[in-house]
Amino acid sequence: MVLVHGTCVDLGGSGVLLRGPPGSGKSDLALRLIDGGARLVADDQVEMTRDGDVLMARAPAALRGRMEIRGIGIVPEEGVDAARICAVVELVPPDRVERLPEPHSVELLGLELPALRLHAFEASAAAKVRAFARLHGA
Numbered sequence: 001m002v003l004v005h006g007t008c009v010d011l012g013g014s015g016v017l018l019r020g021p022p023g024s025g026k027s028d029l030a031l032r033l034i035d036g037g038a039r040l041v042a043d044d045q046v047e048m049t050r051d052g053d054v055l056m057a058r059a060p061a062a063l064r065g066r067m068e069i070r071g072i073g074i075v076p077e078e079g080v081d082a083a084r085i086c087a088v089v090e091l092v093p094p095d096r097v098e099r100l101p102e103p104h105s106v107e108l109l110g111l112e113l114p115a116l117r118l119h120a121f122e123a124s125a126a127a128k129v130r131a132f133a134r135l136h137g138a
Helices: 026-035 125-135
Strands: 002-005 007-011 014-019 039-042 045-051 054-058 066-069 073-076 082-091 104-108 111-118
Touching: 002 014, 007 026, 007 082, 007 125, 014 026, 014 054, 014 125, 026 039, 026 066, 026 082, 026 125, 039 045, 039 054, 082 104, 082 125, 111 125
Parallel strands: 014 082, 082 111
Antiparallel strands: 002 045, 007 014, 007 039, 045 054, 054 082, 066 073, 104 111
């Protein structure tokens, strides 16, 4: 098991891990995804485990069922206990988002996962995450 700084949501049975530095919009983007039907897996910290060729995510016990909403605070958020990760979204500044990027991946616990670089505060960010997840398993 490894603890990752990030947020994870479940989109129709497939998990998407949102990673980025503090203030990059992980929880904000997760909130927009949840508002559109996703389910929270973990906010702020994600426990990652590997089972064969499957990477699973869950919330640490102390954070389970909670989410930070900037300007409101820590709030209860019903979610799922665990999700199989299908993709990683790396949150970056707008000038690091390529118009036509080459496919790339990231390695977590020895597994390669498709990754997308995205600016969390674009109006279309949640739609782009859903589209990327559909391409990679959701």
